[in-house]
Amino acid sequence: MKTFDELFAELSERAHTKPEGSGTVAALEAGVHAQGKKVLEEAGEVWIAAEHESDERLSEEISQLLYRLQVLMLGRGLTLDDIYKYL
Numbered sequence: 001m002k003t004f005d006e007l008f009a010e011l012s013e014r015a016h017t018k019p020e021g022s023g024t025v026a027a028l029e030a031g032v033h034a035q036g037k038k039v040l041e042e043a044g045e046v047w048i049a050a051e052h053e054s055d056e057r058l059s060e061e062i063s064q065l066l067y068r069l070q071v072l073m074l075g076r077g078l079t080l081d082d083i084y085k086y087l
């Protein structure tokens with residue numbers, strides 16, 4: 001189990017060290033257009049799960065959306081503070 005901040009730190013480290021086999025590295029190399037499409041895809045899955053699926057499936061889809069948002073943040077070079085200042 002990890003927090004939003006801990007996941008962001010982990011993904012930032014992946015972006016920096018580029019370990020072989022990392023899905024995050026591949027997603028970052030795919031570019032912002034592909035990263036944005038993944039955000040939209042996961043958001044749709046969250047919506048569908050919210051209306052038709054279990055709490056567990058919804059929670060899983062939400063976690064994937066958070067992950068995809070973080071990949072997009074890294075793709076654009078944003079930090080957590082860039083987002084948190086608006087919360």
Ligand SMILES: N=c1c2ncn([C@@H]3O[C@H](COP(=O)(O)OP(=O)(O)OP(=O)(O)O)[C@@H](O)[C@H]3O)c2ncn1[C@@H]1O[C@H](COP(=O)(O)O)[C@@H](O)[C@H]1O
Nearest residue numbers: 010011014021022023024025038041042045063064067068
């Ligand atoms: N939290 C995540 C995470 N959430 C989602 N995903 C990826 O996103 C995929 C799910 O979304 P996709 O829609 O692209 O794939 P899918 O096959 O359609 O899957 P479903 O939506 O149907 O479940 C997963 O199979 C993962 O590849 C994640 N990949 C990695 N992480 C975490 O990121 C960290 C770094 O991971 P690596 O870069 O792979 O080392 C680790 O702590 C991981 O746990």
